[in-house]
Amino acid sequence: MNHTQDLELFPAHRVTQMLFKDVKNAAVLRQSAVDGKISGALINPTMLVDPFQVLVAANKAVHLQTIGKMKTRSLYSEIIFNLSPTNNISEAFKRFGISDGDESVMVVVVHKKDEVQLLSDITARVDGRQVPVEDVSSLSDPAKIKKLYKIAPQEEKCGNLLDAVVCRMATKDVM
Amino acid sequence: MAALEFLKTAELLKQGAEARVYRAEFLGKPTIVKERFPKRYRHPTLDEKLTHRRTTQEVRSILRCRRAGIHAPVVYFVDYTSHCIFLEEIMGSLTVRDHIASSQQSDSGVEQSLLQLAERVGQILAKMHDEDVIHGDLTTSNMLLRRSQKDGESELVLIDFGLSYISALPEDKGVDLYVLEKAFLSTHPNTEELFEKLLKSYAASSKKSSAVIKKLDEVRLRGRKRSMVG
Ligand SMILES: Nc1ncnc2c1ncn2[C@@H]1O[C@H](COP(=O)(O)O)[C@@H](O)[C@H]1O
Numbered sequence: 001m002n003h004t005q006d007l008e009l010f011p012a013h014r015v016t017q018m019l020f021k022d023v024k025n026a027a028v029l030r031q032s033a034v035d036g037k038i039s040g041a042l043i044n045p046t047m048l049v050d051p052f053q054v055l056v057a058a059n060k061a062v063h064l065q066t067i068g069k070m071k072t073r074s075l076y077s078e079i080i081f082n083l084s085p086t087n088n089i090s091e092a093f094k095r096f097g098i099s100d101g102d103e104s105v106m107v108v109v110v111h112k113k114d115e116v117q118l119l120s121d122i123t124a125r126v127d128g129r130q131v132p133v134e135d136v137s138s139l140s141d142p143a144k145i146k147k148l149y150k151i152a153p154q155e156e157k158c159g160n161l162l163d164a165v166v167c168r169m170a171t172k173d174v175m
Numbered sequence: 176m177a178a179l180e181f182l183k184t185a186e187l188l189k190q191g192a193e194a195r196v197y198r199a200e201f202l203g204k205p206t207i208v209k210e211r212f213p214k215r216y217r218h219p220t221l222d223e224k225l226t227h228r229r230t231t232q233e234v235r236s237i238l239r240c241r242r243a244g245i246h247a248p249v250v251y252f253v254d255y256t257s258h259c260i261f262l263e264e265i266m267g268s269l270t271v272r273d274h275i276a277s278s279q280q281s282d283s284g285v286e287q288s289l290l291q292l293a294e295r296v297g298q299i300l301a302k303m304h305d306e307d308v309i310h311g312d313l314t315t316s317n318m319l320l321r322r323s324q325k326d327g328e329s330e331l332v333l334i335d336f337g338l339s340y341i342s343a344l345p346e347d348k349g350v351d352l353y354v355l356e357k358a359f360l361s362t363h364p365n366t367e368e369l370f371e372k373l374l375k376s377y378a379a380s381s382k383k384s385s386a387v388i389k390k391l392d393e394v395r396l397r398g399r400k401r402s403m404v405g
Contacts, residue, residue, distance in 0.1 A: 005202060005203055008201055008202070009177040009201075010177055052202065055202040055203075056252065059202060059252060063177065063252075063254060066177060067256055152242065154242075154243065154244035155241055157244045158246040158247070158330075159241070159246075163241075163249045163263070166250075167238055167241060167249050167250050168238070170234075170250040170251055170252055170253055170261075171234045171235070171237075171250055171253065173253075173255075174231040174235060174253075175238070
């Protein structure tokens with residue numbers, strides 16, 4: 001049920017996404033992330049259109065880490081920051097990170113090929129039901145996403161919501 | 176650098192004077208990578224500045240077009256250290272250039288569909304100019320036709336914004352059209368009527384077209400004078 005993609009630009013790295021529903025310990029999970037006990041980004045799936053959106057954020061985070069130009073303190077906070085259309089870090093966490101009462105969570109881990117233990121460590125911490133990552137589209141809130149990314153109806157004429165979101169994420173530094 | 180290392184394994188599609196274009200798989204998707212390389216004859220600092228500006232302008236123009244509902248490739252990733260832009264590969268498409276050429280070869284009766292295409296191009300360029308995007312390199316090779324995933328209609332996708340910039344000046348828009356006119360008429364013989372249709376449709380669609388067409392006329396005149404002297 002995990003969704004793993006190699007980062008072609010960084011051959012040593014791959015990104016694994018895991019989606020959980022009926023999560024009962026979101027507050028504990030969030031605290032563990034803040035304390036650095038979870039090596040993964042915990043994302044609110046209602047703000048996600050598709051797993052590709054996460055890959056774009058993760059690739060950019062690894063790139064910025066490699067050249068020493070991250071805007072936040074860790075790779076995982078950088079992934080969350082990259083999802084956001086604005087440069088406000090705390091707003092990015094509020095919108096794209098999980099909140100204490102959340103019942104679903106997308107976990108994103110950047111790891112080496114042989115670091116599979118990292119993944120089962122996280123799975124063990126989540127009190128919830130793992131579902132296929134592709135199900136994220138059934139959890140997403142298109143109205144909220146369109147509002148936050150400021151996507152007008154005319155833009156959807158030339159592509160889908162994912163296209164519009166990805167374009168903004170990729171270009172936000174020069175807008 | 177990661178991107179440059181990656182490009183060694185990619186398929187080189189085009190080697191230009193300013194940039195190389197590659198095809199590769201990126202994050203699992205078919206992707207076009209455009210790499211702007213350093214120009215040795217320029218001062219390194221100046222070269223870096225110019226290259227950076229071109230890259231940001233290209234990306235901004237694409238976003239501005241898409242926001243206005245004009246088809247252009249999705250931007251996946253921009254690497255400002257190696258000056259690479261990673262773009263959606265427009266799959267299953269045909270250049271307007273090839274479409275016109277093959278239509279001209281086949282029997283008559285396609286006249287009507289080419290006129291309709293010219294009309295659509297005029298409308299899209301009018302919309303682009305109304306957004307103050309100057310393409311900078313309009314040719315029929317930089318326009319792609321693709322079957323829509325939504326309704327099977329063919330869509331016109333603008334590509335290669337490498338020389339583009341933002342400007343509200345009618346002069347810049349007039350020159351943009353002049354560049355297209357030169358390219359159009361030299362690539363496609365006997366298409367004066369077709370280009371005429373394109374301009375008519377542009378004029379009818381753009382809110383600010385009269386100043387632009389006036390500038391186009393001036394630029395044409397200058398071009399002609401230059402060639403008489405020249
Ligand atoms: N949803 C999350 N996923 C992963 N890391 C997080 C998350 N929320 C907070 N963190 C980490 O905890 C740090 C402090 O977050 P905060 O409590 O928002 O100030 C951040 O910089 C992140 O490194």
